[in-house]
Amino acid sequence: MEQMTDTRLADQLCFSIYNTNRLFAKFYQKALEPYQLTYTQYIVLLALWEQNCKTLSDLAKELDLASNTLTPLLKRLETAGWLTRCRAENDQRQLTIQLTEKGKEQKSAIEKRLEKCMNEQVAINDEQYYRMLKDNQRLMEGLKDYLESTQETFE
Template sequence: MENTTETKLADQLCFSIYNANRLFAKFYQKALEPYHLTYTQYIVLLALWEQDCKTLSDLAKELDLASNTLTPLLKRLETAGWLTRCRGENDQRQLMIQLTKKGQEQKVMIEKSLEKCMNEQVEISDNQYYRMLEDNKNLMAGLKNYLEQTTSETF
């Protein structure tokens, strides 16, 4: 990054990512509206589409959400018929989260709808998408590494 004497808000990566995050939230709100899903509900479904039937604690860890944030979200998804919550057979203390038939069947339709929105409306090619995703993963890894190395230090 080039060092300049004048720091401008528009030239800050953190501000650009902040704005992109806000726009992504609006994009997903609009794109998921036909399915009556929020972005956070969608990422719960994504995690379950990768591997169905997870414990509440595993799901919370994977999504980096506190269980008290995740529980009301799961209740709303259950009420809407996307998933079920039940106690584990071997351990009644564990809450298991599992997709319903609706939750399984809607996967392809939602994925196609979001892909169409991204490709046709936002006009991002698959190559651009994966390049940006890789750049973002590298950025997150660098930030995580820095934070892990400096956790004992005071800012």
């Protein structure tokens, strides 16, 4: 069994995840092409499918995106008819984001397309998918915990 400290590039988990991330971006670009959506636009829709009608600040926090990154993205989604942005009546400073009928209706078709692409083109079944997701979530939590515990050291 190889050691985690092996310095060969091909044996580095971080490099493997980096390359996987790049390939995922290309995968989603191709899979979402019929809907003219980018991956980042798709994750906005995912967040709204979980809970429609969110504030800009809540959405930015959930997606871990700066509002200056999110705002142009939301404008493009609004122009394409996926969502609406409106000011809250009780607080004009608060921007609320919600799905349009198109945004709601396309959920099922997009999910089916992505599942088909993942299962048939990438050849990953549901069990493998959820095992990898669980492993990745455990890794993310470990990295977050480490960075939070050593925050003073890195600043």
